Amino acid sequence: MAERKYALVIVDMQNDFVLPGSPACVAGAYGTVPSIKRLLDFFRLNKSPVFHVVREYRPDGSDIEMNRLEGFLRKGRYLVPGTKGCEIVEPLRPVEGEYRLVKNRYSCFMNTELEFMLRRIGVTHLVVCGTQYPNCIRATIFDAVCHGYHVINITDATSAQTPEIAQANIVDIRNIGVDCISLDEFIHAFNKN
Amino acid sequence: MAERKYALVIVDMQNDFVLPGSPACVAGAYGTVPSIKRLLDFFRLNKSPVFHVVREYRPDGSDIEMNRLEGFLRKGRYLVPGTKGCEIVEPLRPVEGEYRLVKNRYSCFMNTELEFMLRRIGVTHLVVCGTQYPNCIRATIFDAVCHGYHVINITDATSAQTPEIAQANIVDIRNIGVDCISLDEFIHAFNKN
Secondary structure, eight states: OOOOOOOEEEEEOOHHHHSTTTTOOOOTGGGGHHHHHHEEEEEHHHHHHHHEEEOOOOOTOOSSOOHHHHHHHHHOOOOTTSSSGGSOGGGGOOOOOEEEEEEEESSSTTTTSSHHHHHTOOOOEEEEEEEEEEIHHHHHHHHHHHTOOOEEEEEEEOOSSSHHHHHHHHHHHHTTTTTTOHHHHHHHHHHHO | OOOOOEEEEEEEBBHHEEEHTTOOOOTTGGHHHHHHHHHHHHHTTTTTOEEEEEEOOOOOOTSSSSHHHHHHHHHHOSOOTSGGSSOOOOOGGOOOTOOOEESSSSSSSTTHHHHHHHHTTTTTTTEEEEOOOOIIHHOOOHHHHHHTTTEEEEEEEOOOSSHHHHHHHHHHHHHOEEEEEOHHHHHHHHHHO
């Protein structure tokens, strides 16, 4: 069997998305922090590469999606570099040797250096978690499949506004051949390989 | 005639590329700083959008081009965020309302948010200057043409290692329909429109 090389991609676990009451809060995100932390610790222990992919928006809204622009300008900015809200939630902060990448749209692959970096280190298996299922998680997973990666989504480390939305997305994601499994299942399977 | 909307793209005018003796010095770059400054002031006066597109490399070389990796690791890093060398040369520093974008490869369009932002503000004409002709300037201009922009290259605000290399590139760039003109010619033509 060809050698496997795993990388972890943690999507958008920033204060403005995760903390209850935050301006772009995803209801399910806060509850996944402990699972993501366990998954992150597992990758750190195995010295496997970790990519923290985050959003940033310029304060004038010049780079935000069209569908978000009006709310961003009217209701108050979020995910602006240099603000507390833009930072990764404290328990998941990157440590030295991990990568923080900025994305401008839903997919972690769209107009970012992610694919260049994954290819350089020979990643074959991409483990995806974070928030939120219908947008950035799903777009990232679909692109990863298209780029030829084996993709594993950790369901209890990934969130949406409601469990129903999460579940509906998991159905579709499984249908393109992605393993959507729990953290315990992943660790069990990983240790068997 | 359809309305024209100009934007200025200044490429890679960072200390590590521009200052004499810098680690990735382009011999012709320092001499263009005064012309680029005049061009920048012209855009500021006209309240036309300005994009400062720059390079950044992670210190472990994980995101640098393959052909530059060995030298980067062996001879000492350059263009690393947070270092003086990575900063835009002092006379050309962005002011409020101007955009600083990071690119990871030669073209300012490759895996960056530039195209999203140009489209949002309805740019039709892209004025390109900076360094250096055979790599980032040329790749950017070719992509801009492919994306459908009218492109103007300001020859005395653009540089290469030698005048011969610059001239050879100008020939090729003109041959795809790009105006390669001096700063004075540009300002004259602009004021006539």
